[in-house]
Amino acid sequence: MTPGSWLERQRSLLDYTLSSLARxxxxxxxxxxxxxxxxxxxxxxxxxGEALRAEATAALQGAPDVVVQRLQAGRHDxxxxxxxxxxxxxxxxxxxxxxxxxxxxxxxSRANLTVMVPERFWGGDGEAVIGEGVARVxxxxxxxxxxLEASSGESFDVKVREVLPPGTALFTTDLLLLxxxxxLRLFGGGPDRFTDIALQVPNAREISKVAEKVLQLLPxxxxxxxxxxxxxxxxxxxxxxxxxxxxxSTALLAFALVAWxxxxxxxxxxxREIGILKAIGWDVSDVLLVKLQEGxxxxxxxxxxxxVGAYLHVFLGSAGLFAPVLEGWSTLAPxxxxxxxxDGLQLATLFFLTVVPYTAATVxxxxxxxxxxxxxxxx
Amino acid sequence: MSALIxxxxxxxxxxxxxxxxxxxxxxxxxxxAAGQVTVLRGPSGSGKTSLLALLGAMARPTSGRIFLGExxxxxxxERFLTEERRxxxxxxxxxxxxxxxxxARENVMLxxxxxxxxxxxxxxxxxxxxxxxxxxxxxxxxxxxxSGGEAQRVAIARALINxxxxxxxxxxxxxxxxxLSGVFMELVGTLRASGKTIIVASHDPLVYExxxxxxxxxxxxxxxxxxxx
Amino acid sequence: xILSPAVIALVGGAVVGAALVGGAALQGAIILRGWxxxxxxxxxxxxxxxTALVSTLVxxxxxxxxxxxFLFVYTADALAPQFTGAMCAAGSLKADPxxxxxxxxxLAAAIAxxxxxxxxxxxxxxxxxxxxxxxxxMLLGLAPLVVAAAxxxxxxxxxxHPEVITSCCGSLFSRTGRGVGAELAALPPRLAGALLFGxxxxxxxxxxxxxxxxKGALLLAALSAAALVASLAGMVAFVSPYVYELPTHxxxxxxxxxxxxxxxxxxxxxxxxxxxxxxxxxxLSLLGGAESLVTALPSRQRRLAGLAALLxxxxxxxxxxxxLTSGLRG
Numbered sequence: 052m053t054p055g056s057w058l059e060r061q062r063s064l065l066d067y068t069l070s071s072l073a074r075x076x077x078x079x080x081x082x083x084x085x086x087x088x089x090x091x092x093x094x095x096x097x098x099x100g101e102a103l104r105a106e107a108t109a110a111l112q113g114a115p116d117v118v119v120q121r122l123q124a125g126r127h128d129x130x131x132x133x134x135x136x137x138x139x140x141x142x143x144x145x146x147x148x149x150x151x152x153x154x155x156x157x158x159x160s161r162a163n164l165t166v167m168v169p170e171r172f173w174g175g176d177g178e179a180v181i182g183e184g185v186a187r188v189x190x191x192x193x194x195x196x197x198x199l200e201a202s203s204g205e206s207f208d209v210k211v212r213e214v215l216p217p218g219t220a221l222f223t224t225d226l227l228l229l230x231x232x233x234x235l236r237l238f239g240g241g242p243d244r245f246t247d248i249a250l251q252v253p254n255a256r257e258i259s260k261v262a263e264k265v266l267q268l269l270p271x272x273x274x275x276x277x278x279x280x281x282x283x284x285x286x287x288x289x290x291x292x293x294x295x296x297x298x299x300s301t302a303l304l305a306f307a308l309v310a311w312x313x314x315x316x317x318x319x320x321x322x323r324e325i326g327i328l329k330a331i332g333w334d335v336s337d338v339l340l341v342k343l344q345e346g347x348x349x350x351x352x353x354x355x356x357x358x359v360g361a362y363l364h365v366f367l368g369s370a371g372l373f374a375p376v377l378e379g380w381s382t383l384a385p386x387x388x389x390x391x392x393x394d395g396l397q398l399a400t401l402f403f404l405t406v407v408p409y410t411a412a413t414v415x416x417x418x419x420x421x422x423x424x425x426x427x428x429x430x
Numbered sequence: 431m432s433a434l435i436x437x438x439x440x441x442x443x444x445x446x447x448x449x450x451x452x453x454x455x456x457x458x459x460x461x462x463a464a465g466q467v468t469v470l471r472g473p474s475g476s477g478k479t480s481l482l483a484l485l486g487a488m489a490r491p492t493s494g495r496i497f498l499g500e501x502x503x504x505x506x507x508e509r510f511l512t513e514e515r516r517x518x519x520x521x522x523x524x525x526x527x528x529x530x531x532x533x534a535r536e537n538v539m540l541x542x543x544x545x546x547x548x549x550x551x552x553x554x555x556x557x558x559x560x561x562x563x564x565x566x567x568x569x570x571x572x573x574x575x576x577s578g579g580e581a582q583r584v585a586i587a588r589a590l591i592n593x594x595x596x597x598x599x600x601x602x603x604x605x606x607x608x609x610l611s612g613v614f615m616e617l618v619g620t621l622r623a624s625g626k627t628i629i630v631a632s633h634d635p636l637v638y639e640x641x642x643x644x645x646x647x648x649x650x651x652x653x654x655x656x657x658x659x
Numbered sequence: 660x661i662l663s664p665a666v667i668a669l670v671g672g673a674v675v676g677a678a679l680v681g682g683a684a685l686q687g688a689i690i691l692r693g694w695x696x697x698x699x700x701x702x703x704x705x706x707x708x709x710t711a712l713v714s715t716l717v718x719x720x721x722x723x724x725x726x727x728x729f730l731f732v733y734t735a736d737a738l739a740p741q742f743t744g745a746m747c748a749a750g751s752l753k754a755d756p757x758x759x760x761x762x763x764x765x766l767a768a769a770i771a772x773x774x775x776x777x778x779x780x781x782x783x784x785x786x787x788x789x790x791x792x793x794x795x796x797m798l799l800g801l802a803p804l805v806v807a808a809a810x811x812x813x814x815x816x817x818x819x820h821p822e823v824i825t826s827c828c829g830s831l832f833s834r835t836g837r838g839v840g841a842e843l844a845a846l847p848p849r850l851a852g853a854l855l856f857g858x859x860x861x862x863x864x865x866x867x868x869x870x871x872x873x874k875g876a877l878l879l880a881a882l883s884a885a886a887l888v889a890s891l892a893g894m895v896a897f898v899s900p901y902v903y904e905l906p907t908h909x910x911x912x913x914x915x916x917x918x919x920x921x922x923x924x925x926x927x928x929x930x931x932x933x934x935x936x937x938x939x940x941x942x943l944s945l946l947g948g949a950e951s952l953v954t955a956l957p958s959r960q961r962r963l964a965g966l967a968a969l970l971x972x973x974x975x976x977x978x979x980x981x982x983l984t985s986g987l988r989g
Contacts, residue, residue, distance in 0.1 A: 060546030067543055074531035097664050282741060320530075327527045328540065330488070331588065332516030334509055335711045337544040343715070396665060396737055399730045403668035407723055411675045414719060418712040422705075425512070426483035428527055429600050446700055490699040505697055507707050510786050 064337065068344040075321075083353050089306050090357025090405045091364070095372065097397055097404075098365040105392040111281050115148075115249030116258055118275045119265050129244040134269060138248055141264050143257035149245030151234050155199075155227065160188040164227045168234045176230045179209040184224035186214045197227075201237050209233060303404060307412040317420055329425040335418075342417035350406045358401060366391045433461035434596065434627055435485055440494035442480050454480035456652035457494070462629060463645075464595070467622050469638045470631040472649035478631035479600055481649065485629060486598040487515040516541060520589030522599040526581045528573035534560060534584045535569040542591050552591075559587035563617070579610045586617060596627045603634045611636045618642055665734040666816050672727045673809035676720050680772075683716035684802035687795035696787060710788070713798070714779050720805065721772040728765050731812065732912055738819070748912035749840070755818030757811050764808035770935055771801050777939035781947060781959055789949030844909035846896035852982075855893030858886040859975045862937055866968035869940060870961050879964060880941020886971060887934035894926070898978055901985035926977055933970030936963045 072079050119138060121130040132149055139147035151168040164185055174180055179197060181189075191197050196208040215223045235242065250265075252258050262274040317325070325338055364372065442455040454477045462468055462485065470478045483489045484496065487503055490511065495504045498514060506514070520541075528537045538556040539549075560566045563583040568576060576584060582602070589597055603611035611634065618628055619642050630637060638646050648655035690706050690713070735748035735758070742754045752758030775797055782790035862882040869879050894911045902919050903910075914923030940960045947956045 056546050058546075059548060060544060063543040063546060063549055063552075066549065067540075070532065070536070100664065324529050327529055330523065330527065331521060331541040332512060332519075332592070333541075333544055334512040335708055336509065339711060339715060396730070396733045399726060399733065400665045400668040402726070403672045403730060404664070407672055407675055410719060411679060414679075414715060415712070418715060421711070422708040424489065425515075426479075426488040428523060428525075429479050429483060429488075444701070446702075490704060492699045505699065506786060507788060508704065509783070 061340075064341050065344055068341050068348065071324075071341070072345060072348060078318075079349065083349055083356070085306070085309070086349065086353035086405075086409065087356040087360070089303065090354055090401065091360045093303070093404050094358050094361030094401050095364050097401055098361055098393065101397055102365060102390065102392050105390065108281065109390075111277060114277050114280060116252040116255075116277050117250040117262055117265065118280075119248045119250065119269065119272055120275070121247075121269070121272045123271075127247075129240060129246060130248060130272070132243045132245055135245070135248055137268060138250060138265065141250075141261055141268070143252055143254060143261050144250050145253050146251040148249050148251075149247075150249055151231065151246050153234075153238055153246065155237070157189070162188045163225065165225050166227045166229060166234065166237065168231050169228055172228065172230045174212040174228075174230060176232050177209055178212040178230065179233070180213045180215065180226075180228040181211055182215050182224045182226035185227055186211070199233075199237055202239050207233075207236065303408055307408045322420070322423070323428070325420055326423050326428040329423050330428045335421045338421035338423075339418055342421060343414075346410055346413050346417065350409055354402070354406055357405070358398070362391070362393065434464040434499060435462040436497040437461070437485065438495045440481070440484050440491045440496060442477075442484060442489065443492040446492065454652055455484065455491075458652075458654055459494075460647065460654065462596075462627065464627050465622070465625055466644040467618060467628045467630070467642055469643050469646045470629070470649055471633060471638045471646050472655075473633060476649040477652040478633075478649050480652075482598055482600055482629065482631045486519045486521065486596075487511050488521075516545070516592055516594075518595055520592065520594035520597045522582075522585050522589050522597065522602050524601040524604050526585040526605075528576070528581055528584060528588075530572070530574040532573055533570050534565065534573060534576060534580075537573050537584055538588045538591055540591075541588060545592070556587070556591060559590055560584070563587050578606055579613065582606065582610065582614060583617075586621075594626075596629065597621060599628070599630045599632075601632055601634075602630065603632065603637055608636060615640045615642060663734070663738070665730060665737065669727060669730055669734060670813055670816060672723055672730070673812050676723050676727065677806045677809040679716045679720040679723070680798075680802045680805040683713045683720070684798050686713045686716070687798040691792065691795045694791065707788075710791075713795075714776075717772060717775060717779070717798070717801075721769065721776060724765065724769045724772060724805070724808075728769060731762065731765060732915060736912060736916070741819075747910060747916075749910050751819075752815075754820075755815050757815035757818055761808065761811035761815045764804065764811050768801070768805045768808045770931065770938075771804055773931075773935040774939055774942055775801055777935075777963065778942065778946060781943050781952070781956060784955035784959060785949055785951030787949070787951050789951050790946055793946050840895070840909075843892050843895040846892065848897045848900065851893045851896035854889045855897055855978065856975060858882065858889035859971050862886040862934070863968050863971050863975070866937055866940075866964040866971070869964040870968065873957050873961065876944035876960065877941045879967070880938045880944075883934040883937025883941075883967060883971070886937070887930065890930050890934075890974070893978075898926070898981060901982045901987050904986040906987065922977070922981060926974065926981075929970045929974040929977065933967050933972075933974060936970065937967035940964050940967065 119130070119134075121128045121134075130149075135147045135149050138144060148170060150170075153166050155164045155166050156162075157164060162185070172180075181191070181197070186192060189197060191211050193211050193214060196210050198206055198208050200206050209229065215226065229237065231242070250261065252261050258276050258278070262276055265272065265274040328338060438459050440455055440458045441453065444452045444454060456477075458477075458481055470481060472478050480489075484491050487496075487498070490506075490508075491504065495502060497503065498518060501514070503511060503514060528534075529540065532540070535553065535556050538559055539552050542552050542555075557566065557569060560569050560583075563586060565580050565583045565587070568580055568584075571580075573581065573584065586597075589599075603614055606614065615637065618630070618640075621628060622642060632638060637643070686709050690709055693702060693706050695703055732748050735751040738751045739745040739747050742750055745751050745754060752762060775794065778790055778794045778797065782788060782794055862879065862885070865875055865879040865882045869875050891911075894914070895909050899909045899911060899914065900906050902914055902922060912923075913919065914926065915921060916923075940963050943956060943960055943963075
């Protein structure tokens, strides 16, 4: 017999591998299902964390370069309107704007809304623009009214002028935008006080210098730069993502043990089949190749199923199963529409967290099953 | 007639150095001539199967030397031993050892899969072999649905797929009735006529008393009963 | 320590990789101790079967190691915004002193594993395990390298603190800075380019020569190693500015980014693959005097030399293409 080709050997054995997998549908489907569920869970956490991070980064693109807040006994306090002018005068600051915002808890829907006065509110007095999540939990649409309870005890209605599109859902979903007059009516306070002051500093290199000068000018205030906000977001997402991963890796370990057990615990019938193969002229390396191909097919199927499932779950299903864990800050959040943000890094990470432990756990059992004595079936 | 397989003082010990140590083959020397039908005869437990495994390059002797033509196989690593084995030998087992879920044709193709030949040609060759042994109509049937006689023919077809020079059969008629055993010996006759060397281990008189057999070697207790040349 | 999913994956991968190679080395030691090729005992047969396990373990470990290298650089890149001053992997790696040693160790481990597998493959050509002793002794050396790479990698992650102020690739790989990176960047581009093309060209010629005559294996190995070093330096001093079209940008990592069409991947892959193949030819000449390899080894070496010529030639062609199509040309 002339020696055959390397590629043809791979293909011939792959044929056998596939038929061998198909002949044990129950066992292999169960394995792929469990494996795919693990991949799905890890991938959902990973994709969601990355998508949230991407959203945060995108939202921060439009954030002010420096935010100045007054502190009172270490707590955030309102800042006098007069400071806007003083801050605007700092060299390097192009513009300073006083901002009004706050949080409103709605006992009826148990939702926490972010209330803001945009720099240029496009509605009239007594009108509101709301986020998609607010429209959902409050069950109001355009043209309908929303009843607000002011801190003074009185109630008043605002008319919904617009519901924000769900595009940048994470940061707009819980928004309630009001005119300045409505805001002051809701929370009290006078027109001479702002929540904080946003500074525009066009030259990125001057930002830290500006922050220093703010502190000199307004002792007892704090200046938060955009970079610091970005880093905080990043580390929060990393930390939360990491926590979820740490929990999942415990599950992974258990999974690796199960995988090892599955691979090690060959049924009598499989053991006999390998014995036959060895007897009719298969080498250790041939059986080992089949076993590794088996693992690769199972890993490939589970990885694809799990990753695609997680993609659909996170980006079409709004991560319904996971959102409470990763976000936890609002009942408004579960209907996020996240922008798909998948890259090679995430897929490689996913691969390392799932396929690598599985393969490492199954290689020794695979080898062991391949070392059956060729003449064992004759004894 | 030149010796195809030459064995000198072969020993095979299982579980060496342990309390359950067994010496299955105790210093056997013999040579097998090409083109002949040789039968190893003896009661079960006499070491026939162990000797057959050594002669068929399935296992390495614990001591002694073994040659295949000019080539010494004695301490060849398993990988190369396997290569020699699948190039030279085809095996038929007592229980036929077909893989149950696979079709007859797939079973016949199995020994050739690791060799890396194009599969279309392989399937044709398997088909031709099934045809030759009169079971072509069962090519697509699962091995566990074959009758005893069909399974035997498929097993022989499988032994021939790599065009071996030597066919080794271990108790091939033990699970067959006398009619099928007779059919088996007819097949041995055709194989012999086509120039194959055949080594059979059997304690079935239908086999060792057959006129087709060139030589009968008796074994008892791990040794040959008469000194073989 | 930054606990991002990619970091956890890398730490897990490092542990798994070290376990695979450590396990392989342990098996290798067991095989070396009990090895008796003349014996037909069950023990010897079992040891022979273990060699298949060792090969598979190292093959898997190398695969994981290459993937880990990719993930490592990519993660360093993704972590950059956490550090003041870092803009890509170069800055993140600098943020803790373990960063660059970890990268170099991982690279060295991958190269060593590649060479080991070449020796392992050659050992399989002979009927009497001719390179068995050499290869398992090598494996005992490879294992600590892989473990060290894993250790440094974990140490780097542990040493990372988001507030650390580091430097970006612009200052690390700038001509005016200090340190190895800056010294590389300060090489005159023409000289660096000449060294790169000279060493790679020499290695390609030596590979083609070996393929034809079967002579000069050690020369080929030396030139391949030189090509690897000269090319890594040349990537910083010569290739990068052309790819970025900025005479002052010398970062060897930004090449891997999408903005530059991922050109870094084929560049580094052909360079590493080609130089490992070339070095392998020489290594096999040093080890392979066994009788059972007399016919099989030279043809294996020639095929490796052909592979080295092909990969290093492709590398040089890619570099030339990147330079010629650059807006910086002239």
